[in-house]
Amino acid sequence: xxxxxxxxxxxxxxxxxxxSLASSNFQLPVRLCAASVKYSVMQxxxxxxxxxxxxxxxxxxxxxxxxxxxxxxxxxxxxxxLLHRTEGLPRAxxxxxxxxxxxSWNNVLGHRLIIMDSKSKDTYHRRTGLIYVCAAGIFMxxxxxxxxxxxxxxxxxxxxxxxxxxxxxxxxIETMQAVPERSIKIxxxxxxxxxxxxxxxxxxxxxxxxPGETALAFYTAKNPTDKxxxxxxxxxxxxxxAGQYFNKIQCFCFEEQRLNPHEQVxxxxxxxxxxxxxxxxxxQGVETITLSYTFFEAKEGFQVPLPxxxxxxx
Amino acid sequence: MATQMTFQSRGSGVKPPEKGSFPLxxxxxxxxxxxxxxxxxxxNMKENTKCRQESMDYLNCRMEKNLMLKxxxxxxxxSDMVKDxxxxxxxxxxKAE
Numbered sequence: 092x093x094x095x096x097x098x099x100x101x102x103x104x105x106x107x108x109x110x111s112l113a114s115s116n117f118q119l120p121v122r123l124c125a126a127s128v129k130y131s132v133m134q135x136x137x138x139x140x141x142x143x144x145x146x147x148x149x150x151x152x153x154x155x156x157x158x159x160x161x162x163x164x165x166x167x168x169x170x171x172x173l174l175h176r177t178e179g180l181p182r183a184x185x186x187x188x189x190x191x192x193x194x195s196w197n198n199v200l201g202h203r204l205i206i207m208d209s210k211s212k213d214t215y216h217r218r219t220g221l222i223y224v225c226a227a228g229i230f231m232x233x234x235x236x237x238x239x240x241x242x243x244x245x246x247x248x249x250x251x252x253x254x255x256x257x258x259x260x261x262x263x264i265e266t267m268q269a270v271p272e273r274s275i276k277i278x279x280x281x282x283x284x285x286x287x288x289x290x291x292x293x294x295x296x297x298x299x300x301x302p303g304e305t306a307l308a309f310y311t312a313k314n315p316t317d318k319x320x321x322x323x324x325x326x327x328x329x330x331x332x333a334g335q336y337f338n339k340i341q342c343f344c345f346e347e348q349r350l351n352p353h354e355q356v357x358x359x360x361x362x363x364x365x366x367x368x369x370x371x372x373x374x375q376g377v378e379t380i381t382l383s384y385t386f387f388e389a390k391e392g393f394q395v396p397l398p399x400x401x402x403x404x405x
Numbered sequence: 406m407a408t409q410m411t412f413q414s415r416g417s418g419v420k421p422p423e424k425g426s427f428p429l430x431x432x433x434x435x436x437x438x439x440x441x442x443x444x445x446x447x448x449n450m451k452e453n454t455k456c457r458q459e460s461m462d463y464l465n466c467r468m469e470k471n472l473m474l475k476x477x478x479x480x481x482x483x484s485d486m487v488k489d490x491x492x493x494x495x496x497x498x499x500k501a502e
Binding site: 264265266267269274294295296297298299300301304305306307309338339340341342343344345346348349350351354356357358359361363 | 420421422423424425426427429430431433435436439442443446447450451452453454457460463464467473479480481482483484485
């Protein structure tokens with residue numbers, strides 16, 4: 092059974108509509124005890140449906156009204172309006188409750204008439220305003236989280252702030268020319284974490300390279316123990332500004348490398364220095380670049396966080 | 406961004422490699438080429454320019470033994486070497502893809 096709610100016209104003075112509640116939908120036996128009121132199963136079901144649809148909370152009946160018979164007073168919230176449902180109350184009581192804010196009645200047809208006065212309107216407006224403010228707050232919070240990937244996409248598209256856009260390097264390699272005036276010495280350094288038992292060293296101490304020229308360098312790692320060890324490495328370029336121009340085409344870093352017991356392998360690094368290195372005023376006097384690799388032991392499921400936020404390009 | 410570079414931050418310095426990681430040469434299949442390259446470097450005052458051919462040989466060995474994805478030499482920055490080879494050699498180069 093659907094309950095139709097008709098709103099009274101909005102005005103400052105409460106509008107009261109009389110209805111007759113003489114023949115209520117419920118047959119309530121007369122009992123003085125308010126604690127237990129017997130209803131038939133159908134009535135209870137119907138009331139529950141009504142209660143559920145209107146989100147009602149039972150109130151303790153007012154003491155002075157007990158003698159007037161069993162009844163039920165519920166405080167109901169429907170569509171931000173405060174309602175009082177009163178069933179089985181004699182008319183006089185209804186008259187008292189009529190002046191209560193938001194009082195309403197069930198009439199014979201099950202229609203609900205709602206009295207709205209200024210106070211419940213204010214509550215309604217206040218609550219609506221509060222919901223809007225909360226929604227705005229949540230929206231701002233969401234935008235602050237969304238800002239990170241959005242900014243990243245923006246930077247990669249426009250190249251703002253020196254962000255290197257992915258994928259432009261392969262075409263560059265084909266066309267770049269070596270700059271013969273600036274010969275740079277690349278020194279190699281190898282480190283191992285203190286708990287890592289590999290022997291790791293570079294095969295050459297230095298290589299002289301021109302910017303724009305691809306070069307090959309080798310490191311050697313040996314596992315002297317009797318157990319296979321998985322290592323993972325990262326690297327570092329000094330001076331820091333030169334690190335921007337140091338591009339590796341292929342190497343052995345950031346991925347797990349497994350060495351069997353007593354095994355020795357050569358690990359190549361294939362790299363080049365961007366020809367724009369020669370045009371950078373900050374790097375005018377730089378003639379030596381040091382490339383330093385460090386190996387760590389990889390634990391189960393350990394992932395070296397990739398620098399920046401680029402994924403492996405492969 | 407270099408202007409914000411501090412000793413701890415290496416944000417712009419460290420990048421992942423473009424073609425990823427070399428698979429390890431466990432069996433030492435290309436070790437001979439590596440030794441040749443090293444010897445060349447030592448003989449030429451560690452100058453990379455003079456040892457480009459040896460480095461090409463090493464990478465070629467890797468490609469043949471499936472330790473590296475086959476790539477056009479131009480994409481690996483050896484366009485100058487490829488041009489020299491095309492102009493001087495008459496027989497077909499065995500460095501094709």
